[in-house]
Each structure stands twice: as C-alpha cells, then as structure tokens.
Amino acid sequence: MLSLQGVRKSYGGREVVAGIDLDLRPGECYGLLGPNGAGKTTTLRLALGLIAPDAGAIHVLGEPVPARAIAARRRLGVVPQADSLDPDFTVAENLLVYGRYFGLRDSAVHARIPGLLAFAGLETRGAARIASLSGGMKRRLSLARALVNDPELLFLDEPTTGLDPQARHLIWDRLKRLVGRGRTILLTTHFMDEAERLCDRLAILDNGRIIAQGTPEQLVAEHIEPHVLELFGEGVGQWLDAHAARLPARFEKVGETTFCYLRDPLPALAELRQAGAMRYLQRPANLEDVFLKLTGHDLRD
Amino acid sequence: MRLDLTPPRLTPSCFQVWRRNLLVWRKLMVPSLLGNLADPTFYMLGLGFGIGALMPAIDGVPYITFLAAGTICYATMNSATFEALYSAFSRMHVQRTWDSIMNAPVGLDDIVFAETMWAASKSVLSGIAILLLIWLLGLSHSPLTLWLIPLMLLMGVAFASMAMVMTALAGSYDFFMYYFSLLVTPMVLLSGVFYPISALPPLLQQVGAALPLSHAIDLARPLVYGRVPEDALLHLGVLALYAIVGFMLALILVRRRLLE
Incomplete structure (x- = not known):
C-alpha cells in the first residue's frame, strides 16, 4: 500500500528524515508518533x-513517488x-469542487455527496457556510472531502488536534468504520491514547528516525514494565531514600513527580499505604510511558 | 538552494482550478466587478471630461478619446494585478487552498498556471467593460477595437505573471505596497495612460518605453482611433516576453516556496 525504503531528506544541512523504512499492509491503521519536529509531516x-x-x-499504491x-x-x-x-x-460545494480535481464528473460527485455528508454527520448542513461550522464539523468535512474519490489509502495528519473530547471520539469512530470497510490508514499524532485506540501498528519517530515499531501492546511489553506508580507531594524524597533500594523497580524523576516502573506493584503499594502525606497514583503502563522513555521528557518547541 | 528550472508540467486538471475561481467569482460578481471598474471608470469620465475641457485635441481627437485607450490598459492591468497579488496570496498562504488542491491529483504547476490564467480572465472582463463604455459613449466605433480583446488577454497574462512573482515572495499583504509604489504607480505615470509619453524628459521616456504598459498602450491607442498600430509585432513581442519570463520566474519561485 505504502512503502518507504531508506528515505532521507535534509533541509539546510539538517536531516529531517534520516533513513525511514515503512511498509503498510492493506487494511491496517498505521500510526506515526513523534514529538514536534520529529519528521512526521515531512x-x-x-x-x-x-x-x-x-x-x-x-x-x-504501487506507483513510484x-x-x-x-x-x-x-x-x-x-x-x-x-x-x-x-470558505x-x-x-x-466544497465536496463538489474537490471531486472535480480528481477528474470526477459533477453527476458522479453529486451522487456521492449525500453519503459523504451522512458519514460526516453533516446531513442537514449541505447548504451551510464553512464559517458556521464548529471545529469538529470542519474536521469531519475535511475527512468527507478526503473520501470524495473513494480512496484505498488515507493519510491523516493529526486528525484530532484542537478538538474537544466528544469531537475526537466521533472522528475515531469514523476512522474505525473506514478500517472496518477495508481502507488503509496512515495517521500522524502526538496523542498516545489516539494511537493506542486506533492503530494496529505504529512507529515512534524521533529526530527523523524510527526508534521503535510494532503493535501498541508489543511496544509496551517490549519497552516498559507493566505497572506504573506516580509519586508526588511531600515526603517523596525521604520515602525513596528509605525504600527505593529494596524495591524491584526502575525510578525516573520528572519535575515534581517520580515515576516508578515495576513488574509487581503490590509490595510497593503496601509500603505506600503507610507513607502518610505523600500522594501516589497507580496505573497500568501505556504507550505514553514508552514514548517518554524513548524520546525523553524534554520539551520540544 | 536548488531551483527547479524545468518547463511547466501541465495537466488538464488545471482547468478545474480555474473553474474553482470562476465559481467563487460568480458568487461575488457584483462587488468584484464594481471594485475593478469603479476606479478606472471614474478616472476616465472625471479626467476625460474635466481635464478634457481645458485641453486641446491630442492626436487629432478629444482628450477623453485619448484617455480611453489608456484606461482600457490601466483597468486590465489593475484587475490582473490585484487578483494575482491579493487573491492568489489569500489562496496560497492564508486559506491554504493550494495546499489542499495539491493533495488531490493536481500539480503546483497546474495551480500557478490556472491562477495566472484566472487573473488574466478577470482582467479581460474588466477591459471589456471599459470597452463597452467606450462604445456606449461613442468614443470609438471602429471594428478594429475588437482586436483589443485578445490584446487584453495578453496584457492580463503579462501583468498577472509579474504580480505572481511578488506573491511568490510575499510574507504578508503589506509586501505588495512595494510593488504598487515602486512599479505600478510609476508605470502608470510613465507609460502614456494620461498624457503622451513624448511630453516627458528623455530619461523618463526611456524608462517608460521599457515597461510593458507602454507597449500595450502603443497597441491599444491606434486601435481605439481606428488605425492599425505601428510596430505591432515589436509591442506584442515585448508583452509576450514579460508574460513568459514573468510566468517562469513566478513558477520557479512558487516551487521553491511550496515544494521544498
């Protein structure tokens, strides 16, 4: 569907894409994750x-590009x-004009418009002006516009950035439907929950390179312990001095919070219950932990 | 910096880009035509009758007839220039229309060509509107004035291409003020729109003679008078040169801006 082999691209001496290999299988949703400037959009x-x-x-799609x-x-x-x-x-009209760019006849696009509007949840908005649409509606219309030529492969560049939770869920639902209908999707995102929910496989990009690749479960299993304790508040330092050495865990301090990665959380939890003022959060490890471990906690602007 | 100097690669889809602009224009036709025509029309009528009353005949015709040919060229140039500067910049940079078109099977060359031809098309409409006014006022009855229409198209392409070079370089709308102050306004004043170029000092005459507008006027003015222009091939050649060089330069600069 889409294959990249040893692809490189530099701008002014800086290698933005530094040797990327990708191979998308038909019918999968593939995610490209990475901090800002990692090379996703390039x-x-x-x-x-x-x-x-x-x-x-x-x-x-078999064509050399x-x-x-x-x-x-x-x-x-x-x-x-x-x-x-x-605007x-x-x-x-947005759908009609876009369809023309694909060489589609007006009659063919007109026949497709009701279905596209229904898919985007915009059935009653066909005659509406773009300025009257909400952010979520615009994004859904962008998605419908991308489907005007009934494509086999879809590229989505950060499809839910800037949307509220309801609007994001609606977009996710539509993307799942498209994959259900056998479409192949390549999606870039920096939302880990989005990648975990939607992607069959994904690649984590940093500095123009793929630093990890696999299913979300594989990546979590491969790179990170299954449980995470986040410790913060008063007394974290003393508690760690007293207990850290004895616990079979990996610790990472980021700002005010200490992340504690472990296979078995029960012994640590038993100790923590007696720890008083310190606050903690227990949760299963997720893609975000993998991402932060691999790309670091530094701010990327 | 690598520059893509290859000749334009055009496909039939460029027509669909032109057609997109036509569809927008049809929605905004009245304000758009008014905007393009009000200025040149009032110049022609105001100066033509007002100054004309004080003036002797020029070239053996009343001043307003002399001014009419200049106004056709001025209106055509103005319309092509505004469209290829402000409107094209909006679509390229502000609304990202070109980006979304390039995600479809349409190349950037198609888009730049279509935008240039669209600006030229609009300028022909403006020129024709002034021509109708000239006919209506009885300033010219010569069938030779019909030759003004293909001339408007050539002028439209030349001035749209030149403006597109600025659009390719612009960071914001403010940048276009340089183009108006440093090129458009001097060109209008040095090319014989309002008075014969022969009234100017020799140096200014030479500058004027190098500018495309003066060649357009050298073609348009005899046609309005009902005469065949002298040195027509030379003038057409200069306009064509501005069109071709301008378009290629614009294309190379837009490619550099958007495809790197």
Whole structure:
C-alpha cells in the first residue's frame, strides 16, 4: 500500500528524515508518533510526492513517488493538519469542487455527496457556510472531502488536534468504520491514547528516525514494565531514600513527580499505604510511558 | 538552494482550478466587478471630461478619446494585478487552498498556471467593460477595437505573471505596497495612460518605453482611433516576453516556496 525504503531528506544541512523504512499492509491503521519536529509531516509530504527525497525509494499504491505522484494521489485521500476548506463555498460545494480535481464528473460527485455528508454527520448542513461550522464539523468535512474519490489509502495528519473530547471520539469512530470497510490508514499524532485506540501498528519517530515499531501492546511489553506508580507531594524524597533500594523497580524523576516502573506493584503499594502525606497514583503502563522513555521528557518547541 | 528550472508540467486538471475561481467569482460578481471598474471608470469620465475641457485635441481627437485607450490598459492591468497579488496570496498562504488542491491529483504547476490564467480572465472582463463604455459613449466605433480583446488577454497574462512573482515572495499583504509604489504607480505615470509619453524628459521616456504598459498602450491607442498600430509585432513581442519570463520566474519561485 505504502512503502518507504531508506528515505532521507535534509533541509539546510539538517536531516529531517534520516533513513525511514515503512511498509503498510492493506487494511491496517498505521500510526506515526513523534514529538514536534520529529519528521512526521515531512514524511507525509514525501509520501504525497510534494517533495523529493534526497535518497531512498517511495511507492504509494504501487506507483513510484514522486515520479508518478499524480497517479498515486488519484487513489489517495488526505486530511491535512490545518483545515483548508474553501470558505467561499458551502459544505456541499466544497465536496463538489474537490471531486472535480480528481477528474470526477459533477453527476458522479453529486451522487456521492449525500453519503459523504451522512458519514460526516453533516446531513442537514449541505447548504451551510464553512464559517458556521464548529471545529469538529470542519474536521469531519475535511475527512468527507478526503473520501470524495473513494480512496484505498488515507493519510491523516493529526486528525484530532484542537478538538474537544466528544469531537475526537466521533472522528475515531469514523476512522474505525473506514478500517472496518477495508481502507488503509496512515495517521500522524502526538496523542498516545489516539494511537493506542486506533492503530494496529505504529512507529515512534524521533529526530527523523524510527526508534521503535510494532503493535501498541508489543511496544509496551517490549519497552516498559507493566505497572506504573506516580509519586508526588511531600515526603517523596525521604520515602525513596528509605525504600527505593529494596524495591524491584526502575525510578525516573520528572519535575515534581517520580515515576516508578515495576513488574509487581503490590509490595510497593503496601509500603505506600503507610507513607502518610505523600500522594501516589497507580496505573497500568501505556504507550505514553514508552514514548517518554524513548524520546525523553524534554520539551520540544 | 536548488531551483527547479524545468518547463511547466501541465495537466488538464488545471482547468478545474480555474473553474474553482470562476465559481467563487460568480458568487461575488457584483462587488468584484464594481471594485475593478469603479476606479478606472471614474478616472476616465472625471479626467476625460474635466481635464478634457481645458485641453486641446491630442492626436487629432478629444482628450477623453485619448484617455480611453489608456484606461482600457490601466483597468486590465489593475484587475490582473490585484487578483494575482491579493487573491492568489489569500489562496496560497492564508486559506491554504493550494495546499489542499495539491493533495488531490493536481500539480503546483497546474495551480500557478490556472491562477495566472484566472487573473488574466478577470482582467479581460474588466477591459471589456471599459470597452463597452467606450462604445456606449461613442468614443470609438471602429471594428478594429475588437482586436483589443485578445490584446487584453495578453496584457492580463503579462501583468498577472509579474504580480505572481511578488506573491511568490510575499510574507504578508503589506509586501505588495512595494510593488504598487515602486512599479505600478510609476508605470502608470510613465507609460502614456494620461498624457503622451513624448511630453516627458528623455530619461523618463526611456524608462517608460521599457515597461510593458507602454507597449500595450502603443497597441491599444491606434486601435481605439481606428488605425492599425505601428510596430505591432515589436509591442506584442515585448508583452509576450514579460508574460513568459514573468510566468517562469513566478513558477520557479512558487516551487521553491511550496515544494521544498
């Protein structure tokens, strides 16, 4: 569906994509995770054929890219990061005009519009102006627009950034439906819960490289202990001095919080119950722990 | 910095980009036409009758007839310039319309070509509106004035291409003020829109003669008078050169801006 082999791209001496290999299987939802500046959007632009790689080979739906990028894009759907709907058009006109770019006849697009609007939950909004839509509606319309050519493969660049929880769940639901219908999805995100919920497989990108790849469960099992205790508040230091050496755990201090990764949380919990003022939170390890372990806790601006 | 200097790669989808702009224009037709026409029309009528009353005949015709040919060129240039600066910049940079079109099977070359042709198309409409006014006022009855229409298209492409170069370089709308102050306004004053270029000092005449607007006016003015222009091929060649060089330069700069 999509394959990248040894793809590299530099800007002004800085390697933004530093040798990426990817191979998407039909019908899977594949996630590209990474902090800001990790190379996610550049990877998408390379796969779309908008920029040429300095090295490596890219194939999209069997077409070599960028050489035959236009042919590849004919069978591709893209939901960009920033909403780029046409503010001068109504909801339905946005779909019509976009369909024309794919060489579709107006009659063919008109026949498809009701289904697309229903999918996006915008059945009654066909004649609405874009300015009257909420952020969630706009994103759903962007998704419907990306489906106007009935694509086999979809690229989504941070599809739920800036949306409220209800709107995010609605987008997730639609993406699950698309995968259920056999579409292949490549999605970039920096929300771990999104990746954990949606992605069959994912790759964690940092500094232009894939530093880990697999199913969410595999990544958690491979890179992190199954349980996490987050310790914070008064007395954490003394408690750690007293107990840390005896507990079979890995500790990491980030700001005010100490993360304690362990296989068996029960002994530590028993000790903690007697610890008084200190506060703690117990939870299973998740993708975010893997992500932070691999990419570090430093702020990326 | 690598520059992509290859010739434009165009596909039939460029028509769909042009058509998108047409659909927007149809919704905003009245304010758009008014905006493009009010200025040149009032200049022509106000100066034509007002100053014209004080003036002797120029080239053997009343001043307003002299001014009419200049106004056609001025209106055409203005319309192409505004569209390729402000509107194209909005679509390229502010609304990200070009980005979303490039996610479809349409290339950037298609988009830049379509935008240039769209700006030229709009400028032809503006030029035709002034031509209708000229006919209506009886300033010219010559069938030769029909040749003004293809001339408007060539001018439209030339001025749209030149403006598109600025759009490719612009960081914000404010940048376009340089273009107006340093090129458009001097060009209007040095190319013979309002008075014969021969009235200017020699140096200014030479500057004017290098600018595309003066060549457009050298073609348009005889046509309005009902005469075949002299050195028509030279003037057409200069306009075509501005169009081709301007378009290629704009294309190279837009590619550098959006595809790297």
